[in-house]
Amino acid sequence: MAGAHPTVTDGSPDTSRRVSFWLDDLVVRGLDDLRPRAALTSNARFDVCLIGGGLTALWTAYSLAKRDPTLRIAVLEREFAGFGASGRNGGWCSALFPQSATSIEREHGFDQAQAMRRAMIDTVDEVGRVTALEQIDCDYVKGGTVLFARNRPQRELAAAEVDEARRFGVDALEYWEERAVGSRFGATGLDGTAPAAVYDPDCARVQPAKLVRGLARVVESLGVSVFERTEVVGWSAGRVQFRALDGSGAEGTVSSSHVIVATEGYGAKLPRVRRRILPLYSLMIATEPLPDEVWSEIGIEHGQTFSDYRHLLVYGQRTADNRFAFGGRGASYHWGSAMNPAYERVDSVFTHLHTALRDLFPAVGDARVTHRWGGPLGVARDWNATASYNPKTGVGFAGAYVGDGLSTTNLAGRTMADLVQGVESDLTGLPWVNHRSPLWEPEPLRFLGANLGVLGMQFADAEERATGRPSLVARAIGRLTGH
Ligand SMILES: Cc1cc2nc3c(=O)[nH]c(=O)nc-3n(C[C@H](O)[C@H](O)[C@H](O)COP(=O)(O)OP(=O)(O)OC[C@H]3O[C@@H](n4cnc5c(N)ncnc54)[C@H](O)[C@@H]3O)c2cc1C
Numbered sequence: 001m002a003g004a005h006p007t008v009t010d011g012s013p014d015t016s017r018r019v020s021f022w023l024d025d026l027v028v029r030g031l032d033d034l035r036p037r038a039a040l041t042s043n044a045r046f047d048v049c050l051i052g053g054g055l056t057a058l059w060t061a062y063s064l065a066k067r068d069p070t071l072r073i074a075v076l077e078r079e080f081a082g083f084g085a086s087g088r089n090g091g092w093c094s095a096l097f098p099q100s101a102t103s104i105e106r107e108h109g110f111d112q113a114q115a116m117r118r119a120m121i122d123t124v125d126e127v128g129r130v131t132a133l134e135q136i137d138c139d140y141v142k143g144g145t146v147l148f149a150r151n152r153p154q155r156e157l158a159a160a161e162v163d164e165a166r167r168f169g170v171d172a173l174e175y176w177e178e179r180a181v182g183s184r185f186g187a188t189g190l191d192g193t194a195p196a197a198v199y200d201p202d203c204a205r206v207q208p209a210k211l212v213r214g215l216a217r218v219v220e221s222l223g224v225s226v227f228e229r230t231e232v233v234g235w236s237a238g239r240v241q242f243r244a245l246d247g248s249g250a251e252g253t254v255s256s257s258h259v260i261v262a263t264e265g266y267g268a269k270l271p272r273v274r275r276r277i278l279p280l281y282s283l284m285i286a287t288e289p290l291p292d293e294v295w296s297e298i299g300i301e302h303g304q305t306f307s308d309y310r311h312l313l314v315y316g317q318r319t320a321d322n323r324f325a326f327g328g329r330g331a332s333y334h335w336g337s338a339m340n341p342a343y344e345r346v347d348s349v350f351t352h353l354h355t356a357l358r359d360l361f362p363a364v365g366d367a368r369v370t371h372r373w374g375g376p377l378g379v380a381r382d383w384n385a386t387a388s389y390n391p392k393t394g395v396g397f398a399g400a401y402v403g404d405g406l407s408t409t410n411l412a413g414r415t416m417a418d419l420v421q422g423v424e425s426d427l428t429g430l431p432w433v434n435h436r437s438p439l440w441e442p443e444p445l446r447f448l449g450a451n452l453g454v455l456g457m458q459f460a461d462a463e464e465r466a467t468g469r470p471s472l473v474a475r476a477i478g479r480l481t482g483h
Pocket of ligand 1: 003017052053055056057076078079080082083084085086087088089090091092093094209230231232233262263264265266267270283284315327374375376377384398399401402403404405406408409432449
């Protein structure tokens with residue numbers, strides 16, 4: 001089983017800085033000291049035991065505790081709540097889902113694909129509703145997302161996305177012509193022409209650490225027991241084995257009717273789920289705050305997120321304090337699904353991100369990059385996310401959101417609450433529920449496949465820049481990645 005993790009928080013002042021700008025910002029502003037809550041140090045009995053202290057576990061705990069305050073619910077987190085992807089992400093609370101609607105339609109039919117789109121769009125508003133209700137101040141502003149289409153192949157992808165959305169009739173995507181984009185945004189094209197763009201109103205900008213840390217406090221106030229520095233080392237129906245990482249050396253067992261695994265990318269280190277999930281690192285940078293006149297030139301408003309239609313994904317937002325937070329893929333997959341804090345800091349990827357940001361918005365100029373960080377996404381073999389539960393064993397699993405988990409975790413939490421309580425609902429009828437992805441291949445195939453995917457995306461972007469035509473490589477990879 002996994003040994004002690006090298007980044008277990010030691011209470012040193014730079015713990016937050018190591019993890020993400022978002023967590024660091026909470027500490028710097030005196031909003032949170034990230035001091036770990038108490039570990040679990042003796043055997044215990046709960047009704048529901050959640051493994052992991054990210055948004056999946058916390059939204060599940062929230063839904064269950066709200067519906068039935070008598071339930072005894074525990075969250076067991078190895079580090080501190082929000083340590084994982086939930087405290088590090090790009091802050092896009094979007095209606096995106098790893099599998100495209102067309103891909104869901106191929107497997108489950110039109111109505112199911114449409115229902116999934118509807119559920120995701122509703123979820124963006126649901127996160128806004130609950131955070132307002134519970135007074136979680138997480139800078140939630142629903143300003144939509146602007147997806148720039150910067151050359152001919154990107155414009156074709158943009159038009160195809162709008163067509164797909166029209167066919168399903170749920171997403172309210174708008175195609176913005178070059179002139180409209182040029183008059184509002186200081187974004188560049190790649191072929192000497194001004195970019196066009198797709199505008200998707202169903203996306204909110206959040207400060208992710210404020211969301212996950214605030215949610216942890218709310219569930220505690222509802223009576224949920226949140227144990228930190230408590231590592232789960234195994235589970236089976238009705239039982240979870242743990243060890244405390246607080247120096248006490250305590251170990252024990254939680255007896256629980258329901259056991260929900262919510263460890264996302266970190267599941268790659270847990271023997272029972274390691275072939276189900278592949279950890280793929282996404283990295284981010286944040287700039288110093290930019291003056292208002294620079295933002296006027298750039299055109300991105302508060303609450304707005306942005307990206308473009310390149311294949312090797314990038315994503316960004318304007319933070320509440322006027323920085324760019326900008327991230328992307330490109331980090332390699334490591335042999336045997338190895339995980340290490342060093343993989344969250346890859347200089348070549350940080351340099352690529354900085355260059356890509358300045359290339360998209362030249363007005364960024366020499367603005368200083370103040371923070372660099374990264375974290376693991378969880379990827380299933382068929383790029384399908386799932387919320388699954390076996391009523392016979394009481395064991396459930398939710399995750400594999402790739403880079404679309406911020407809002408999807410909320411849908412997972414509400415769905416998991418229905419599954420645990422045996423309630424049949426619109427949510428439990430959605431096509432991702434109880435989806436079983438194939439297992440990842442053993443090495444060396446996994447290593448080859450995952451890294452060829454990353455390289456293939458880089459190649460596809462270079463090919464499109466050079467030829468001005470849609471990449472054939474990208475099309476081939478697209479079918480393997482849920483599109
Ligand atoms: C850099 C980055 C940018 C992203 N940007 C976006 C975005 O803009 N929008 C979006 O929708 N999604 C984004 N994502 C994805 C999104 O953040 C995740 O899908 C989501 O946060 C997953 O939440 P989770 O609770 O399932 O997992 P996590 O937040 O990763 O939580 C898992 C927790 O399990 C704990 N754990 C692991 N092993 C054990 C164990 N043995 N015992 C106890 N605890 C354990 C970990 O410490 C961790 O806290 C991004 C992810 C990254 C890394």
